Amino acid sequence: MDRSTLSALNRAIERHNPFIGLAALEEADLWRGHLPDCPSPHRKAMTLVQSALNELEGGKRVCSLVILGEMGTGKTHFLAQVRQKLQLTGQVAFIYIDVQQFQDSTTIRQVLLNAIAYSLSRKGPSGFMQWQELASALATQALESLDTQVKELTPEMAIRRLRGQPQDRNRHWVDRVAEGFFKLRPDIGDPDVVRAILWTLAPAQAPFARKWLGGRSLAAWKLDELGLPQRQGESRESRAAELLEEILHLLGDWKPLVVAFDRLDGEEFEETDEDALEEEWDMRVPLGAMVRLSQSLRALRCHHGTVVLSVMDPETWERIVQPMLGRMTRHLSDRADPLELPEADETVVRAVIRAWLRQFYRDRQLVPPSPLYPFDDSQLKALAREGSDLHDAIEWCAENFRPVENDPLERVTQAFERSLTQVQGSEQMTETLVMEALGVGFESLVGTTLDGVEIRSVEQRPSGTSQRRKSLDLKIVASERGQELRVGVMVVFDERGQRVGNRLRTLCDFEEFGLTRGFLLRPFSCEIPPTWKARDWLERLETTGGGWLDLSVEAIAPLLALLQVLKQRQEWGLSKSRILGFAGSKGLVTGNPLIRELLRPSNPEAIAPNPKADGTPDSRYSSHQPSSDIER
Numbered sequence: 265m266d267r268s269t270l271s272a273l274n275r276a277i278e279r280h281n282p283f284i285g286l287a288a289l290e291e292a293d294l295w296r297g298h299l300p301d302c303p304s305p306h307r308k309a310m311t312l313v314q315s316a317l318n319e320l321e322g323g324k325r326v327c328s329l330v331i332l333g334e335m336g337t338g339k340t341h342f343l344a345q346v347r348q349k350l351q352l353t354g355q356v357a358f359i360y361i362d363v364q365q366f367q368d369s370t371t372i373r374q375v376l377l378n379a380i381a382y383s384l385s386r387k388g389p390s391g392f393m394q395w396q397e398l399a400s401a402l403a404t405q406a407l408e409s410l411d412t413q414v415k416e417l418t419p420e421m422a423i424r425r426l427r428g429q430p431q432d433r434n435r436h437w438v439d440r441v442a443e444g445f446f447k448l449r450p451d452i453g454d455p456d457v458v459r460a461i462l463w464t465l466a467p468a469q470a471p472f473a474r475k476w477l478g479g480r481s482l483a484a485w486k487l488d489e490l491g492l493p494q495r496q497g498e499s500r501e502s503r504a505a506e507l508l509e510e511i512l513h514l515l516g517d518w519k520p521l522v523v524a525f526d527r528l529d530g531e532e533f534e535e536t537d538e539d540a541l542e543e544e545w546d547m548r549v550p551l552g553a554m555v556r557l558s559q560s561l562r563a564l565r566c567h568h569g570t571v572v573l574s575v576m577d578p579e580t581w582e583r584i585v586q587p588m589l590g591r592m593t594r595h596l597s598d599r600a601d602p603l604e605l606p607e608a609d610e611t612v613v614r615a616v617i618r619a620w621l622r623q624f625y626r627d628r629q630l631v632p633p634s635p636l637y638p639f640d641d642s643q644l645k646a647l648a649r650e651g652s653d654l655h656d657a658i659e660w661c662a663e664n665f666r667p668v669e670n671d672p673l674e675r676v677t678q679a680f681e682r683s684l685t686q687v688q689g690s691e692q693m694t695e696t697l698v699m700e701a702l703g704v705g706f707e708s709l710v711g712t713t714l715d716g717v718e719i720r721s722v723e724q725r726p727s728g729t730s731q732r733r734k735s736l737d738l739k740i741v742a743s744e745r746g747q748e749l750r751v752g753v754m755v756v757f758d759e760r761g762q763r764v765g766n767r768l769r770t771l772c773d774f775e776e777f778g779l780t781r782g783f784l785l786r787p788f789s790c791e792i793p794p795t796w797k798a799r800d801w802l803e804r805l806e807t808t809g810g811g812w813l814d815l816s817v818e819a820i821a822p823l824l825a826l827l828q829v830l831k832q833r834q835e836w837g838l839s840k841s842r843i844l845g846f847a848g849s850k851g852l853v854t855g856n857p858l859i860r861e862l863l864r865p866s867n868p869e870a871i872a873p874n875p876k877a878d879g880t881p882d883s884r885y886s887s888h889q890p891s892s893d894i895e896r
Contacts, residue, residue: 273667277638281665289341297351301345301348312329316571325562328594329572334577337605355519358521361376361383363527366552369552372552373504374500384511393470396465398515402445435489516561526575554596610649617636677846686828687825695756699753716744719741720741749863751780752771753782755786764796783813785858815858
């Protein structure tokens with residue numbers, strides 16, 4: 265492999281780790297749809313889901329499936345794969361329900377409604393919310409009933425039409441479409457649900473429509489604006505039941521539906537473990553919710569059916585679900601025996617890791633030296649021999665995903681560029697971070713001469729020290745043509761006049777700190793009004809050759825990025841000397857405009873340009889401009 269190809273691979277690996285955070289999936293990860301396709305461990309389970317969908321086409325209303333899997337066999341990853349497969353075809357709607365939300369038997373319908381409303385707020389095959397896909401389908405039916413020449417209305421077309429339009433025009437459109445739908449479907453139990461779903465197509469009103477559809481209250485003026493009623497004298501649970509039934513009915517007439525129940529995991533316990541037995545009783549709440557939803561779906565008369573898909577570990581199924589539900593178990597599984605996911609042996613681990621790496625390199629148009637790079641077969645075999653499950657294997661990959669070969673200079677370049685990007689995109693610049701970054705910069709210059717000024721020592725206020733104590737943020741001791749130069753620095757972001765004045769008064773105590781010059785570092789955007797006492801102290805600083813320097817993000821960002829790399833050097837496998845050597849070669853410190861202004865010679869006749877190792881400035885990292893004028 266040539267050097268350039270290896271460098272490209274290493275840069276890609278350093279910039280993004282595809283395994284981080286995916287050992288144990290959260291609901292948000294499932295909806296992102298970025299998991300690599302690896303059918304090997306889930307092939308039989310996926311075939312079973314497809315078989316159930318085929319049964320729906322034959323007229324079956326509800327198919328109930330249970331997939332069993334020990335901890336770490338990838339149950340939630342399997343559900344994510346199901347969602348991604350359905351997303352590709354666009355023919356089936358998907359609902360995900362984390363059953364650990366069910367804690368109270370008196371709020372089962374509310375929690376069910378919230379979970380379904382949340383799933384419908386996630387993106388569907390079109391890239392728009394499933395609510396919006398349903399709304400455009402309802403609108404298409406209504407408009408076709410009014411005019412047979414109307415073409416299908418896509419979510420994109422509908423949203424584009426309603427975006428930026430006056431509220432009264434959007435209200436007229438929703439009223440017209442809703443009226444057309446009611447004429448077409450007079451059997452609709454609650455017309456307001458249809459109206460609210462149509463409002464999800466209006467970007468400005470979609471959040472309020474979704475809130476109402478989730479059973480939550482809206483202000484009276486907003487309800488009036490949307491033409492929706494305020495339910496009074498009705499419990500939240502009964503209202504949730506009505507909304508739930510109507511939404512499920514509309515979904516069932518729109519598309520086949522897959523409802524996935526996850527995280528129904530009981531604890532392993534002994535027969536005499538009273539705490540565990542108490543936990544078993546708590547599981548009646550989620551099981552009751554699952555059965556109740558299955559019953560509701562079976563009672564509906566819709567054009568399409570539903571697959572109820574539940575995943576859990578074998579212990580939960582055998583020792584809790586079956587004994588607790590008895591004959592009602594058919595609401596969770598209408599098959600004789602649930603399918604069990606294979607445990608993570610060497611073949612499964614290797615297939616999953618290889619699939620994830622294949623997508624990682626394919627997305628970046630890179631060809632690795634081996635399909636498992638930067639890992640090898642022996643490492644994955646060792647994981648399997650140690651009994652690692654998929655969770656453990658993915659976690660190990662996240663911790664060990666790094667180049668096999670890497671030039672240290674290339675590593676520090678990558679570390680700095682990543683940190684610089686993070687710093688430039690962050691709004692978390694603090695006085696302490698700026699002080700530390702400047703301190704690091706000046707410490708790297710001790711013993712060197714810049715523009716005729718020799719830097720001898722740097723004193724920095726310890727991080728965490730109270731600013732109420734009389735101290736400077738930085739004190740730089742240098743010499744210029746045999747004369748000692750002692751520069752005091754204060755970094756102040758505070759917007760309170762008294763606070764700024766107190767800090768400046770401390771900075772002006774030249775006798776106490778033995779200073780010859782003092783500088784305030786503060787963004788010019790943080791004004792110091794003429795009426796503040798701080799102005800008097802600022803004028804005193806200016807008479808000594810110091811004053812106020814603009815603390816811009818462009819000027820301080822390279823030093824903040826350098827500080828971040830130094831703090832993370834162990835994670836990058838870098839030494840402090842290597843990092844500072846890189847900083848010297850790029851002129852990150854010697855070419856920094858703040859550093860140069862703070863060390864400005866008394867007679868700056870010809871300040872040299874920002875130096876690199878070869879004497880030329882590096883324009884990629886240095887923001888050096890002609891020295892900023894001090895505010896006079």
